Amino acid sequence: xxxxxxxxxxxxxxxxxxxxxxxxxxxxxxxxxxxxxxxxxxxxxxxxxxxxxxxxxxxxxxxxxxxxxxxxxxxxxxxxxxxxxxxxxxxxxxxxxxxxxxxxxxxxxxxxxxxxxxxxxxxxxxxxxxxxxxxxxxxxxxxxxxxxxxxxxxxxxxxxxxxxxxxxxxxxxxxxxxxxxxxxxxxxxxxxxxxxxxxxxxxxxxxxxxxxxxxxxxxxxxxxxxxxxxxxxxxxxxxxxxxxxxxxxxxxxxxxxxxxxxxxxxxxxxxxxxxxxxxxxxxxxxxxxxxxxxxxxxxxxxxxxxxxxxxxxxxxxxxxxxxxxx
Amino acid sequence: xxxxxxxxxxxxxxxxxxxxxxxxxxxxxxxxxxxxxxxxxxxxxxxxxxxxxxxxxxxxxxxxxxxxxxxxxxxxxxxxxxxxxxxxxxxxxxxxxxxxxxxxxxxxxxxxxxxxxxxxxxxxxxxxxxxxxxxxxxxxxxxxxxxxxxxxxxxxxxxxxxxxxxxxxxxxxxxxxxxxxxxxxxxxxxxxxxxxxxxxxxxxxxxxxxxxxxxxxxxxxxxxxxxxxxxxxxxxxxxxxxxxxxxxxxxxxxxxxxxxxxxxxxxxxxxxxxxxxxxxxxxxxxxxxxxxxxxxxxxxxxxxxxxxxxxxxxxxxxxxxxxxxxxxxxxxxxxxxxxxxxxxxxxxxxxxxxxxxxx
Numbered sequence: 133x134x135x136x137x138x139x140x141x142x143x144x145x146x147x148x149x150x151x152x153x154x155x156x157x158x159x160x161x162x163x164x165x166x167x168x169x170x171x172x173x174x175x176x177x178x179x180x181x182x183x184x185x186x187x188x189x190x191x192x193x194x195x196x197x198x199x200x201x202x203x204x205x206x207x208x209x210x211x212x213x214x215x216x217x218x219x220x221x222x223x224x225x226x227x228x229x230x231x232x233x234x235x236x237x238x239x240x241x242x243x244x245x246x247x248x249x250x251x252x253x254x255x256x257x258x259x260x261x262x263x264x265x266x267x268x269x270x271x272x273x274x275x276x277x278x279x280x281x282x283x284x285x286x287x288x289x290x291x292x293x294x295x296x297x298x299x300x301x302x303x304x305x306x307x308x309x310x311x312x313x314x315x316x317x318x319x320x321x322x323x324x325x326x327x328x329x330x331x332x333x334x335x336x337x338x339x340x341x342x343x344x345x346x347x348x349x350x351x352x353x354x355x356x357x358x359x360x361x362x363x364x365x366x367x368x369x370x371x372x373x374x375x376x377x378x379x380x381x382x383x384x385x386x387x388x389x390x391x392x393x394x395x396x397x398x399x400x401x402x403x404x405x406x407x408x409x410x411x412x413x414x415x416x417x418x419x420x421x422x423x424x425x426x427x428x429x430x431x432x433x434x435x436x437x438x439x440x441x442x443x444x445x446x447x448x449x450x451x452x453x454x455x456x457x458x
Numbered sequence: 459x460x461x462x463x464x465x466x467x468x469x470x471x472x473x474x475x476x477x478x479x480x481x482x483x484x485x486x487x488x489x490x491x492x493x494x495x496x497x498x499x500x501x502x503x504x505x506x507x508x509x510x511x512x513x514x515x516x517x518x519x520x521x522x523x524x525x526x527x528x529x530x531x532x533x534x535x536x537x538x539x540x541x542x543x544x545x546x547x548x549x550x551x552x553x554x555x556x557x558x559x560x561x562x563x564x565x566x567x568x569x570x571x572x573x574x575x576x577x578x579x580x581x582x583x584x585x586x587x588x589x590x591x592x593x594x595x596x597x598x599x600x601x602x603x604x605x606x607x608x609x610x611x612x613x614x615x616x617x618x619x620x621x622x623x624x625x626x627x628x629x630x631x632x633x634x635x636x637x638x639x640x641x642x643x644x645x646x647x648x649x650x651x652x653x654x655x656x657x658x659x660x661x662x663x664x665x666x667x668x669x670x671x672x673x674x675x676x677x678x679x680x681x682x683x684x685x686x687x688x689x690x691x692x693x694x695x696x697x698x699x700x701x702x703x704x705x706x707x708x709x710x711x712x713x714x715x716x717x718x719x720x721x722x723x724x725x726x727x728x729x730x731x732x733x734x735x736x737x738x739x740x741x742x743x744x745x746x747x748x749x750x751x752x753x754x755x756x757x758x759x760x761x762x763x764x765x766x767x768x769x770x771x772x773x774x775x776x777x778x779x780x781x782x783x784x785x786x787x788x789x790x791x792x793x794x795x796x797x798x799x800x801x802x803x804x805x806x807x808x809x810x811x812x813x814x815x816x817x
Contacts, residue, residue, distance in 0.1 A: 187603075189638050194628075194634065197594060197598055197632065198601040199599060200601055202602070203601075204584075205601070207605045224591055224594060225597070229501055233587075234795070235793045235794050236587060236739050239579035240583055241583075241586070241587065274794055286660040296795055297795075392805075
């Protein structure tokens with residue numbers, strides 16, 4: 133079985149679905165001849181031709197609008213926003229049309245599209261290339277919001293996203309695009325789009341995270357283990373719809389929860405998880421819920437970005453606060 | 459210095475404001491007198507429907523409604539020029555086109571009457587629903603056209619934007635992509651002179667709206683949007699070109715919105731009565747009727763009978779609309795996804811429980 137990176141998981145899933153389903157097309161800026169600025173679509177145009185791997189004019193609004201039109205007329209488009217910071221012009225088409233087309237036509241039309249975007253900070257990129265903005269989409273009814281954090285989950289969740297009959301926002305944590313390789317069989321096996329993944333079992337505290345922050349969170353769990361603290365780590369993977377039951381089950385066991393994400397804190401998706409814990413797990417908790425997040429500022433330019441993103445040190449400190457509280 | 463490009467915009471008109479032919483090469487199809495009369499009858503039907511819809515709103519039986527008054531020729535021409543297999547992506551007042559395609563008046567009333575089922579209409583199932591976010595529908599039509607091109611289907615996508623819509627990036631994006639990809643797309647600008655209160659002159663410094671298509675590299679023409687013959691002829695040509703792989707066309711139909719923007723608007727605040735009075739002299743029904751009367755294809759007696767029939771038909775539609783019960787509270791949740799996620803299933807149960815307790 134081949135060893136592949138997260139971004140190769142994306143490419144492998146795209147190729148697999150394009151081979152399997154002739155209605156799948158890929159469109160975006162530089163996705164064709166160039167194979168994508170991160171190489172996510174490398175080789176696809178050679179395999180499937182320029183009619184199905186479409187280099188569009190440089191306009192995110194057009195890409196999103198074309199995607200809605202294609203999806204409503206029987207195609208399965210996978211659109212790329214080159215960076216998550218460039219997805220804003222697409223939002224009108226995503227929120228007003230893609231997300232509500234099925235609802236507003238009582239199922240007559242639907243929009244089975246995937247909007248992919250490299251996501252998040254930590255690669256010393258220019259301004260507007262490092263945002264974490266998943267929470268802007270998790271509040272939009274009709275969407276699914278997915279953030280894989282491993283090569284295998286990138287492959288399996290993207291397959292599921294393409295096959296899903298509704299629109300999916302698929303954010304790819306670019307900082308860990310090439311962090312490590314793992315064996316991923318190109319077997320066409322999709323992963324469920326409403327499930328959290330327990331990456332590490334533990335009994336003292338539950339660490340809930342997603343995207344590139346899975347890396348720091350697992351490292352923090354390792355560091356804590358050396359001090360005799362047992363942390364369970366959950367990769368949310370699909371933020372919307374949220375598999376809260378898996379999180380709840382873990383917190384029932386540990387009594388403590390630290391939520392880690394790189395987006396700004398206020399009204400970030402961590403707030404939703406914390407609110408649900410307050411609603412449904414209050415009596416299971418023995419300490420206040422902690423959040424380790426980006427600050428409520430813009431992510432700084434890259435000289436300071438690593439000081440903005442949650443670090444192992446900050447996660448460990450938050451866990452210790454929850455332990456000290458009870 | 460050398461000139462690298464020049465352009466001109468053709469203006470097409472067959473009938474003047476009094477219904478007199480201004481040229482002698484009337485389109486061949488217009489000699490099919492049965493069809494011409496049918497198109498006129500559709501325009502009359504649309505006007506009767508429109509008046510009734512406004513009356514319903516004024517008496518509290520309909521929500522905000524966007525009138526089609528004055529734009530009947532353009533709307534009916536679009537409906538009659540398209541094949542059923544083609545895809546229509548309207549803005550939100552092209553009922554005349556949609557009636558032609560099988561949408562029922564009661565469905566229009568349902569939509570403006572606050573019921574999503576109006577969007578699940580009886581017209582072609584592939585047609586887009588009304589699009590309130592301005593000009594976005596032009597890009598959806600471009601996407602549909604791209605699907606046709608990819609699948610090598612001889613189908614055409616037709617969309618409508620207003621004069622205000624041509625200021626939006628979605629409009630520019632749609633015609634730009636259509637030019638770059640040679641898409642089977644026809645975009646009709648229904649230039650009715652006003653975007654709510656903003657006059658056409660304040661939208662752009664361009665002399666015509668049609669010329670925006672020149673920059674996108676697509677065929678562009680301006681027509682008298684009150685002249686059914688002209689707008690239909692331009693559409694026939696554009697749709698044929700698109701169907702045969704020759705690319706997109708931009709048609710600017712110059713007309714006038716004789717109504718308020720919607721029933722929530724009062725146009726007297728921003729446009730002079732004299733201007734509206736003058737616009738009424740050029741309205742589309744009057745000139746086609748004059749032409750048909752002069753050709754002895756239509757009579758006042760037939761007009762009277764047809765108007766009475768329209769009123770009856772519209773009344774039946776209105777009754778059907780008024781008799782339609784609201785959807786159950788669960789309809790709020792249904793169709794949000796193909797399959798409701800667990801979270802929503804729970805919220806749906808809560809809403810239903812609340813409802814059951816009340817009754």
